[in-house]
Amino acid sequence: MSSGIEHAKRMAAYKAVDANFPPHAKVVGIGSGSTVVYVAERIGQLKNKHDFVCISTGFQSKQLIIDNGLTLGAIEQFPKVDIAFDGADEVDTNLNLIKGGGACLFQEKLVASSADKFIVVADTRKKSPSDLGIAWRKGVPIEVVPNSYAVVTRQLKELGAKSVVLRQGGGAKAGPVVTDNNNFLIDADFGSISDPGSLHQQIKLLVGVVETGLFVDMAHTAYFGDESGEVSEQLR
């Protein structure tokens, strides 16, 4: 028996796949995190699962594809994706996202930006009542080339970040988190973000920044599960 939140995640993921999976899909993006686990599970139940390839967004996602009996492909082989599914750390009322809580934001954005349709799955805790930076208080994840972190940290403060933290491995690793691309991650708290597009552009221009966790104007629909199993839909 799954807990309330796991049930919420599973219901959102199953509904997202059932409502959106294209019958003749050839290339499918699979995101990262704990909600997308159920997307891979549902896609793995499809009768035609050997007719398409799945593109991963990192190590965990690759394992999900393999474990669910799906065919793994590389974005280098399949640069055009029919549909991509992924989780989010926060979704604003315009369907902009903060992502990267699981340190996979660069490959997630690469796959989502290559997709004809990008679908978000989450539980209702991820919904912001208005802007980004309200429900997710850990800051905007930013992937940086390792030796640039001090310079980028200084410049993020100049852009108005209230706090800038080099993400640490915690009990699992001494020192900073190293991404699947061998980079570091900075979490920059800008408080409530009224113009995520402009903030993304300013951060992206800093030398050393690989990608930001602000996903602006990218998602097509978000599915939010609650603990009762109800799923609500947010369209752009």
Ligand SMILES: O=C(CO)[C@H](O)[C@H](O)COP(=O)(O)O
């Ligand atoms: O961006 C991500 C990883 O970098 C995840 O999609 C995001 O953190 C949501 O994860 P979860 O479904 O576990 O809440």
